Amino acid sequence: MRACSAIVLAAAAHVASAATPGDAGDWPMAAHDYASTRFSPLAEITPANAPSLKLAFTFSTGVVRGHEAAPLVVGNTMFIVTPYPNVVYALDLSQPGAPMRWKFEPKPEAFAQGVACCDVVNRGLAYADGKVFVNTLDNQTIAIDAGNGKEVWRYRSGDIRNGETRTMAPLAVDGRVLVGNSGGEYGVRGWLVALDAKNGKEVWRAYSTGPDRDVLIGTDYKPFYAKERGSDLGVKSWPVDAWKVGGGTVWGWISYDPELDLVYYGTANPGPWNAEQRPGDNKFTSGLFARDARTGQARWFYQLSPHDEFDYDAVNESVLIDLEVAGKPRKVLVHPDRNGYVYVIDRASGEVLSATPFVSVNTSTGVDLATGELHYAPAKRQRAGTVVRDICPASPGGKDWQPSAYSPRTRLLYLPHQNLCQDEEAMQTGYIAGTPYVGAILKIKPGPGGRRGRVTAWDPAAAKARWVIDEDLPVWSGALATAGDLVFYGTMDGWFKAVDANSGRLVWQFKTGSGIVGQPISYRGPDGKQYVAVLSGVGGWAGAVVAGDLDTRDGSAAGGFANTMRDLKERTTKGGMLYVFALP
Amino acid sequence: MNGIHDALAPAGPQALALFHLWNAMLVVCTVVFALTMAALAIALWRAPRATERASADLDAQPRKEAALRRSVVWGIAGSSVLLLVLLFASFYADRALSALPLADAVHIDLVGHRFWWEAHYEPHDPEQTFATANELHVPVGRPVLIRLRADDVIHSFWVPSLSGKKDLIPGRESTIAVRADRVGTYRGQCAEFCGYQHAQMALVVVAETPERYERWRSLQREPAHAPSDAQQARGRELVEQTSCAMCHAIVGTRAGGRRAPDLTHVAGRGWLGAGAVANTPKLRAEWIANAQKFKPGVDMPPIDVAADDLAAISAYLGSLE
Amino acid sequence: MSSRFLELERARLLAVVAVVAAATGACQRETRDFLPPKPGAVVAGAASAAASQAEIANAAAMVGRYEHNAYGTSAGKRLWTWYNCSGCHGAGGGGGSGPALIDDVWIYGGDAGTVYQTIAYGRPNGMPAFGSRIPKDQIWQLAAYVRSMAGLASADAAPNRDDAFLTRTPESFLDPQKPETVKPSAAGGRPQ
Secondary structure, three states: OHHHHHHHHHHHHHEOOOOOOOOOOOEOOOOOOOOOOOEEOOOOOOOOOHHHOEEEEEEEOOOOOOOOOEOEEEOOEEEEEOOOOOOEEEEEOOOOOOOEEEEEOOOOOHHHHHHOEOEOOOOEOEEEOOEEEEEEOOOEEEEEEOOOOOEEEEEEOOOHHHOOEOOOOOEEEOOEEEEEOEOHHHOOEOEEEEEEOOOOOEEEEEEOOOOHHHHOOOOOOOOOOHHHOOOOHHHHOOOOOHHHHOEOOOOOOEEEEOOOOEEEEEOOOEOOOOHHHOOOOOOOOOEEEEEEOOOOOEEEEEEOOOOOOOOOOOOOOOEEEEEEEOOEEEEEEEEEOOOOEEEEEEOOOOOEEEEEEOOOOOOEEEEOOOOOOEEEOHHHOOOOOOEEEEEOOOOOOOOOOOOOEEEOOOOEEEEEEEOEEEEEEEOOOOEOOOOOOOOEEEEEEEOOOOOOEEEEEEEOOOOEEEEEEEEOOOOOOOOEEEOOOEEEEEOOOOEEEEEEOOOOOEEEEEEOOOOOOOOOEEEEOOOOOEEEEEEEOOOHHHHHHHHOOOOOOOOOOHHHHHHOOOOHHHHOOOOOEEEEEEOO | OOOEOOOOOOOOHHHHHHHHHHHHHHHHHHHHHHHHHHHHHHHHHHOOOOOOOOOOOHHHOOOOHHHHHHHHHHHHHHHHHHHHHHHHHHHHHHHHHHOOOOOOOEEEEEEEEOOEEEEEEOOOOOOOOEEEEOEEEEEOOOOEEEEEEEOOOOEEEOOOOOOOOEEEOOOOOEEEEEOOOOOEEEEEEOOOOOOOOHHHOEEEEEEEOHHHHHHHHHHHHOOOOOOOOHHHHHHHHHHHHOOHHHHOEOEOEOOEOOOOOOOOOHHHOOEEOOOOEEOOHHHHHHHHHOHHHHOOOOOOOOOEOOHHHHHHHHHHHHOOO | OHHHHHHHHHHHHHHHHHHHHHHHHOOOOOOOOOOOOOOOEOOOOOOOOOOOHHHHHHHHHHHHHHHOOHHHHHHHHHHHHHOOHHHHHOOOOOOOOOOOOOOOOEOOOOOHHHHHHHHHHOEOOOEOOOOOOOOHHHHHHHHHHHHHHOOOOOOOOOOOOOOOOOOOOOHHHOOOOOHHHHOEOHHHOOOO
16 A cells, blocks of 8 residues: 555656645645645546445535535544534544544624625635634634644634625645635635734735735746736726725635745636726736745736636636646646636746637637737627627636646546636626625526536646536536546536546446535545545535525526526535545 | 806817807808898788778789799709808818817716716726716816716717717717817706706816816825814714715725715815705705705705714715815 | 587587596506605614614505505616625525525515515624615615515516616516515525
């Protein structure tokens, strides 16, 4: 077992050598490692034996909203977090049936449910130094003793009455916990903070808009492209004071390169969606930051979607890999974005090496690699008071938050995503604190071909898809890749599937009780066997029609998803259950 | 009166072109009218009269068939020539309206609402743009390019001292370019019936010297003045926390509504309610308390607050130069 | 002969007058008041206090008036967008971060007084209290519109077109709900 793991690890050496803390059989952070590969080095389960995968145990979370989190496994304990009310469970994997070791109820304020744009989700926990870190919907970050479930410290920042919430999975890096806020649809100003993991005090805070001293742009800031250079761009690229309600929240994924000591993350869309109210590039929204992990100072920034009109947040994951580009090895990040392009970016300098569409895109015609500009298509520009039709990709993007997985064995990036377009009308909107600051009505519809979901095996070196699986419903779950050459993902009507990583051929599936929007993981149990775990419980933006009992007669409900998810209520119901599988 | 509202007092090249056209038509039509009346008078004077005993004897008139035909021919020819003259005059006036050079233009986005005008200057440039309402300041001698849109029903932009009318039609965009060549305050009016208060939808255009315009423009770019005493502070608190902020915006405060005129620099405007009341402390307080009294049917509801709260709100808004 | 003719003419005239009088006398014009029935007071202390029975009863009566007044429901429809109700409840009331309002599931009740109370005083799971920010008269109009969205208002007073992107059947074409469905229902409750 150990030797096997060692070989696999050596083969994975060209993945960014992020020292994954702890045992190779653990799943210590939502993305598995700082490079965000979501790749398990365990190879016991293969396409040959996967058909005999059986349910090992289950656990009902007691909550029936969208379960987007990834379970964590450290040693013999599994930690899971539920959607609001954000209960944290520790399960003892060494006992039959994995009984609860402890349960922590943070009791967030009920009022927070009203300002969660896209279901009351939580995307996962972080673990470091014997503590589990959880974000609550009402803007708290809590450190819990992993052994006994007692609170160690609690950090509060942000007011739900201004529409601010917290849904992302924190990231523990080098004695600090990185936390970002949510609420870009409510006129919330985005930020990322680093908290001291010992006591929860703020070490640094980087805003996504505003003057340079707030955005932590100083002498270290060396962006690759001229369009990102200048002073106080976070003010000048906005009308007066508009940056204060400008969005750019940090509700997605963070990666870390220990060699460069840089953290990489994306900022969300600018607010309001009605772009006429905010002329200018609206820095630093819809872009990727590279920051010094210790001080938070920005090293580079690249704005993927300047003056974004389509809700193309840049918060999706950035997978850190080494890639050969034009014959030379480069340290890059691969970032599949909402705007429909897979970006390969030099993670030291911020230079875009390639940007290739992975879905049908008509909102833009391409990325100019020399200047970094995204060329928008004039026919799809929003005009307040006008309905623009057949916008592709729709606002959930070519892919939303649901994270991809990278296999260093196949060298493919497995993208769980969607194929959606939309009709949209932008309109004037006022800022009323605590209410949405959007100014757009949407009706989302299937993209070309009519199948709303997709799993794409993308080859970042060749910049094209190796294989594609079409799914009827959007694939809103995360992906897991294993060294056994399997890819796991879940569908919104509850099927948990394993496909061959090389061909995409379905080798196993299991119908869980509710749609799957969570992130699957794999770990080695105390008995040495490989386990695969996923949370089932439909919800999130795509599943809100079920999770929130919404009425699909109004196509614009659930932020426009109601128009295309009318069948979801017949295909699945609410749920909240952990499923863990293993070979018999 | 809110300003000069007189198509016969042109203050810019387009109004001047229309004024010339008006004069040409007036002269021609007056002459034609005079000739026609003269001909009628002559015909009446020379007509045979009936007496008590006998009716008018038309046979006694000499036959003037030939003269009749000549009169008709001359009449038609003359009318045609005059009409052609007017046609060309109209054509050249139209050309003058659209021939305004647009170099170094001030760009304004004007949106017509029931019953007020929303204006955004330089709407595409974040470092120049600002919002105002109902009162436009323009520099003398520079063209002003206005993009016209309507939020609800058809309105029409008409500042007679500066130019002719242009409709604001929902779902469509149109543009009009004007230029003021003389300093002054010019009143405009919505010229397409839009509802109950169509008659009280005035637009004031203040043409200033370039230096004064620059001062006004940079002032508009600034966030609202901070309150300078306790009453104004209370007023701002009320504006942010009660119904004012639901519809009105004041840059630099938590009031961010966009359904009603921007109030960031409201104290610098001459009137409230699109020309309905003068912007004096007393009338301002009365307007806030019950706008329906002055302009029934406008979207602003009565604001029923205690007298000292009303005074605080009015004092705060009165400080927003 | 001529007097007979005059008699016929007079009779015809009288008949016309009678028909016109009957037709216009039976015609009830909808009134539109520019001033609210009472001064449009904001609800003092709405964030903390609870609504009194008298206030709810009064509101129910006022909302009921607006439900039969096309101007009232159309004003409510305008305010629905102006005050960002559409942001949480969907442009057409189908829901989002807030619950759907066009269905027959009411968490707290769908009668006029309860809808007023919900808007003015808020609810614990995320509905803000708007009583201190929206004049009472406008809350009544909003409540009338919300009920018209659920098919509970008079069909001829409900709005029947959208000025923006149409996302569902217009309000006046919705099937009316049964009165007993306006009670709070367990199915629509939220966890905790």
